[in-house]
Amino acid sequence: MASLGRFLRRAACADRQRIIYFCPACDSAHQIALAPGSPAWTFDGNIEAPTFSPSNLCSWSGSDGEEVCHHFVRAGRIEFCPDCTHAMRRQTVPLPEFPYAPNTYGGIEEDS
16 A cells, blocks of 8 residues: 555555545545446545545445445545435545554555
């Protein structure tokens, strides 16, 4: 995983490049996959105030049933959709700085 400034990380996977950012509502990282491939998102290249398109829908099984984090990242802000199951639904917040120290997220080595 490589740093892309304060807010983003980049991970090269076999099939496509992924951009990783921190979600304050989930207290965890979310990722998007850039083309080629499907589904794929677009990234405007702005590492200080990124925009990804389309929205990102993350869901998983939690202790209280299915958890959902559905949001847009536009101009460096996370816009949470009404279908989120967390307390930040319908809110817009600044994209936070990525909080993980090098070599600690998921055991993936940070590029030098």
